[in-house]
Amino acid sequence: MPMNTLPDLADLSLADIARLAAEKKLPPVADWNPAHCGDSDMRIAPDGSWFHQGAVITRPAMVRLFSTILRREKDGGYVLVTPVEKLDIIVDDAPFVAVEMKVGGEGIASRLAFRLNTDELVLADAEHPIRFEPRDDGPHPYLRVRDGLDALIVRSVYYDLAERVTEQAGVPGIWSCGAFFPVGNVA
Template structure:
């Protein structure tokens, strides 16, 4: 008699029911190259809300678990990845949102720590740069901070206003730019492109 359990029907079936509620270290998804299984009915909206089968994921701990196995591949698609399976999911913009900012120090000694809605934190600097994209039609800025690998967090509008209050003028490649200092690096936030 075969006592083996059938494989889970979806990634959801293989996740534990409870966690600590804290953001966990991400899994080493860059080392895994499993078979592509298909599209999972999962969607991350621009405000950072995770949806599954049309409804929001109400358990923050579950969204945190998923965020730890998320990967953006070279094809521009987002996947949830385990050692044995890879599922494509839909992401409207980027998968994370930075909803809080802590500031230490001033001027060039300043350190900016961002916190996402899922409890991740990162200090803006060489490994976690701030970038701003400007919509060519609306001219609205969209600011981001790199969380890990190639996964970004959209900086929430209220947090961007805080950055604007900290902004200073600096010369970048001979051009005056408005931006912020963090961890010894100046990040322009004015959305313009410095001339070469």
């Protein structure tokens, strides 16, 4: 079954994005509890590239398909899961990458929509918070996608986020969909 990519984010209204994000139909991986079957020989690199047995997976439709059966386990590991098997997968940083952002509104009325490297759309809100993790090379911004799965926000989008920083009760942060996300030190 071919998976169609979405239209350009710039061509979608925020209402369109919200509708598409709400319509996403994902397999109920949280309900599947098969026996562990071993290792998938797969890895997700920090840039969002997927590898199988050391070779990059070049078909975007395959990556999108695998991303729908990805689950984070309670121990922090990642698995690909179906109703009959569960295989480990290595994730170097985050399983997704937020590659594009669309903004609507200002201040508390802001709405931030993100397109992931898998063409999934996510609105930053209370269920999909933005967080900043301090690292030696500067803060790394992440967006919660679903059920413990995050997207690393690419540097160019991070710079766009930094321009939206405002203060709430003396705390610097970013608003989206009525939720405030503290940024800490983004300099």
